[in-house]
Amino acid sequence: MDSLLYLHGFNSAGASPKAQLVAAACATLTASGERELICATPDLPHHPQAALDHAEACLGALPGTTLLVGSSMGGFLATCLAERHGLPAVLINPAVQPARFVADYQGQHLVNAYTGESFVIGTAHHEQLLALQWSRLVHPQRYLLLLGSADETLDCRDALRAYAGCRMLIHPGGDHGFSELARYLPALFAHGGWTLPTVV
Secondary structure (H helix, E strand, O other): OOEEEEEOOOOOOOOOHHHHHHHHHHHHHHHOOOOOOEEEOOOOOOOHHHHHHHHHHHHHHOOOOEEEEEEOHHHHHHHHHHHHHOOOEEEEOOOOOHHHHHHOOOOOEEEOOOOOOEEEOOHHHHHHHHHHOOOOOOOHHHEEEEEEOOOOOOOHHHHHHHOOOOEEEEEOOOOOOOOOHHHHHHHHHHOOOOOOOOOO
16 A cells, blocks of 8 residues: 545544544654655545545545545545445444435534534435445455444444444444544554554
């Protein structure tokens, strides 16, 4: 793997703590002198199709083979790209059927705490997610899932069923934000063929 693309969750940003933690680890790997690891943590639009289009454009701009990393909604988008391009992916508490989740928030006004963007969840969000929904994984061995057993936003059992056959690491009592991500960075990077130094 020559590069890493991190896709943040819904109403988050590339400046989120998880994205920055992954980016810092990429910088550490590059500084270790093994080889340069290009890392991209783009801000994604809130509309699902636009988010996927932007993520795919970022993917196309990265060199060599890319490891996809996605959290929550970003995990859903990473799955779409992994299936489309045959790439490995690490998914952190991925959204499995986000259209079902978004349907409960129709009409709600949200503000992105990182970018300041203000928007309303409309029918377009729901319709686009339905259109993007994947049905089965062609190569489950390409995936590593990091799941929190006490995810307060998404039921981790949905991911256990949808990603059956994939390698999974379950953090007991882990929350949706997966606050213990630092402990799992060696496994995350190993999935892309990198050995992370002991100190990050």
